[in-house]
Amino acid sequence: xxxxxHDHDHLSPSGHPYQPDQDHTLTRWQAMEIxxxxxxxxxxxxxxxxxxxxxEAMDRRSPADGAQVVARAWSxxxxxxxxxxxxxxxxxxxxxxxxxxxxxVVENTATTHNVVVCTLCSCYPRNLLGLPPDWYKQxxxxxxxxxxxxxxxxxxxxxxxxDVQVRVHDxxxxxxxxxxxxRPAGTDDLDATALAELVNRDSMIGVAQATAxx
Amino acid sequence: MQxxxxxxxxxxxxxxxxxxxxxxxxxxxxxxxxxQHNFALWEKRVDALMVLTSGKGYFTVDGLRRVLxxxxxxxxxxxxxxxxxxxxxxxxxxxxxxxxxxxxxxKMAEVTARxxxxxxxxxxxx
Numbered sequence: 001x002x003x004x005x006h007d008h009d010h011l012s013p014s015g016h017p018y019q020p021d022q023d024h025t026l027t028r029w030q031a032m033e034i035x036x037x038x039x040x041x042x043x044x045x046x047x048x049x050x051x052x053x054x055x056e057a058m059d060r061r062s063p064a065d066g067a068q069v070v071a072r073a074w075s076x077x078x079x080x081x082x083x084x085x086x087x088x089x090x091x092x093x094x095x096x097x098x099x100x101x102x103x104x105v106v107e108n109t110a111t112t113h114n115v116v117v118c119t120l121c122s123c124y125p126r127n128l129l130g131l132p133p134d135w136y137k138q139x140x141x142x143x144x145x146x147x148x149x150x151x152x153x154x155x156x157x158x159x160x161x162x163d164v165q166v167r168v169h170d171x172x173x174x175x176x177x178x179x180x181x182x183r184p185a186g187t188d189d190l191d192a193t194a195l196a197e198l199v200n201r202d203s204m205i206g207v208a209q210a211t212a213x214x
Numbered sequence: 215m216q217x218x219x220x221x222x223x224x225x226x227x228x229x230x231x232x233x234x235x236x237x238x239x240x241x242x243x244x245x246x247x248x249x250q251h252n253f254a255l256w257e258k259r260v261d262a263l264m265v266l267t268s269g270k271g272y273f274t275v276d277g278l279r280r281v282l283x284x285x286x287x288x289x290x291x292x293x294x295x296x297x298x299x300x301x302x303x304x305x306x307x308x309x310x311x312x313x314x315x316x317x318x319x320x321k322m323a324e325v326t327a328r329x330x331x332x333x334x335x336x337x338x339x340x
Contacts, residue, residue: 024332026326026331051259144238
């Protein structure tokens, strides 16, 4: 939307309007970020290019990455077996990196539903899903999902039958969980690309199911 | 648990004898707020600085969390996620000797003097 802005006084050197957050009065914490970044570059601890590339890589990562992994697991039983046995190594087959963390993939079935939280902080499989949603980091979710998971899931619009067991997985700094949702019915004819379209972020956190095909 | 007198543990005694404030699993809490904000560029840059400098061995994720947890519950309630993170990454980098407190103060004053907005002040150093 480069041409629908009304205020031409705040253009960046490249001629694009600044994001709204850049138009507000500088905060102390933003000044700290700028100062730290410049000091790290001046001292040759980091390069400006490294920082830019890391932000760009962050922008490229999204739940679509995790969705590809789930779709492959739905369509390739041997891949799925490897994924459940060793998530960190197996996502590497698709070009995704687990980094230092251990990735554990937990499978939803007709009788078991898994949901993920980080009660202590905000640990999240960001290499497959991007940055965590705000609610994932809030007190309400972190506190309550381990105690009354069915109630919390119901607030997300997911009402599970009583005979489905709910397992809540608490992440740590070194260990992240990804939920493998149940493959929706009526998808036998879909290829991996079409299947991935059905896999939403919340279904891989475990607060939703995969989307039913149209 | 024994009573502690050092300042770091005052938070423990004020809130709960068993657990510290950040250990919130199972504690009473309100409704989940599903509103989502767009991550600002400065927030992503804080995240990038954390990823890169911890990756180069300046600190560990445990160091990041130690400072976040020591900031206490009031900070958690009143400051945004990356406002807390920037302080923790900074504290860890100071401790690792990446730069000094004096260098940071001088640079922050220089940055602040460049203009009014983040856009003005961030552009000055590039």
